[in-house]
Amino acid sequence: MRTRAAALTSALAVLAAPAWAQETPAPTPAPVPAPSEWREVAPDNLLVIDTNRGRILIELSPLAAPGHVERIRLLARRQFYDGIVWHRVIDWFMAQTGDPLGNGEGQSWYPNLKGEFTFQRTPETPFVAVARPTGSEIGFIGSLPVQTQPDSLLALNGSGRASSWGLYCPGVAGMARDDDPDSANSQFFLMRQAYPSLEKRYTVWGRVVSGLDVVRAIKVGEGDNGAMVGEPDRMIRVRVASDLPEGERPTVRMADPASAAVAELVRQARQAKGADFSICDIDLPVQVSGGAAPAA
Template structure:
């Protein structure tokens, strides 16, 4: 069965509607990289203590025909899906697979060995991990705290959770949280069965809140969103690409030889600079502020992309 996002998902599950599909069809294929610049560099003299190094075992290195994408995997929110991504990368499963479905202003999908949307790995389907449990020890840093619950970041991932006050009322002293589908967020495709994700995944080109709590979030691109937005797009409502770009190699950073291993440092959301950045964006956006407007600065060093 086709792993949606496919035509049915665009028309129904995702509630894009006719206008959204028409936009994808009528607008010429284009990169939207200019709409969101690369992550900003922090001010000169930002101390080393304000950077957080992404653990190598949680850094997925995706080399493509358009460049390199670095995804921070977040096991705190989707341990089963993160372990599946590690397993498939270590089996070289993703190497030379197509970005078979790409819709501008939406997302780019891959991970299908058939390249049609109908394929998957030989491993069993996964149980959905649409939400996670957040406790006092979870490294969550709020940006805003509306009535429904705080919104902020868990590592580099934008998330929303129930309020801390509810922790005292639950048996595990934790509350529900969920990843937010901002640009760069990585999720798992599935069919109508919530527990049908397997190997196909997607990375958002733009924000799409209709997906929140309906598709498992497992990571976020900390570098390479411009690459995601440069991938060849489909020209009809399905988004299937006639001349797709490829993933040439996908590896967990910790599995790469030291000379080939990139290091990604992201602004630490526990730092004063993070609070300053959030306030700057809130002041600039006013009532239109969204956590998706906050782009965490990143530094990438080392590593040689696969040929």
């Protein structure tokens, strides 16, 4: 512990220092990916949600949840989601939609889906680790944050596969269900903040890559029980990008998680957060071009 005299000497030194020496250091500039460090999101894996608040773009993750991704594509192509409200929106948690009744009780006419709470990673899976806590690895598959058994188990468990699951960081898309783990159908939610307690309990099928500000702007409340003031916000149009006319189709480029730019982002986040570092602290750089949204 410092003595009172030492503390006074330190304070006087600060007062005597020139103004430029007392300024807060400028933040470290975010790294800019090189031209070769970008990847384009496949149009068939890009969900375009136009809302009265703005546009949300989600990269679908068929590796993590093939059945749920196929259902989302199918319903978007049937225009099922057009006009549906965000019926349950909880601040610092998530925004839920996909119910044609608008009260949390409805679903599509298709059968319920079997839960896809985990998936299997192989040596060929494009997984990029950013942290290695004891007994597991945390990283990205595309834009999706995931946790997985370590590489060492790929050779030891005889199957060449490692159990993996999506992490509920901000922007992650999950499928709603009731108490039955195999009851997901058409309702889904987008995370406004991180919520780890959902992991391995609700199917992860993608992540918002553009428009998280829109997700967080959706009106909070539950329309069916009077907690929401006024009309709920709604989805105007939901399409798979590959189904849109070329002039209306947005192009999304993401920084490759294996790039030097993302490695530098991770380093900066670790330095800033210390022991509190989380993969949810990493915002992968994104570029969006083209594809005008329809009028609200």
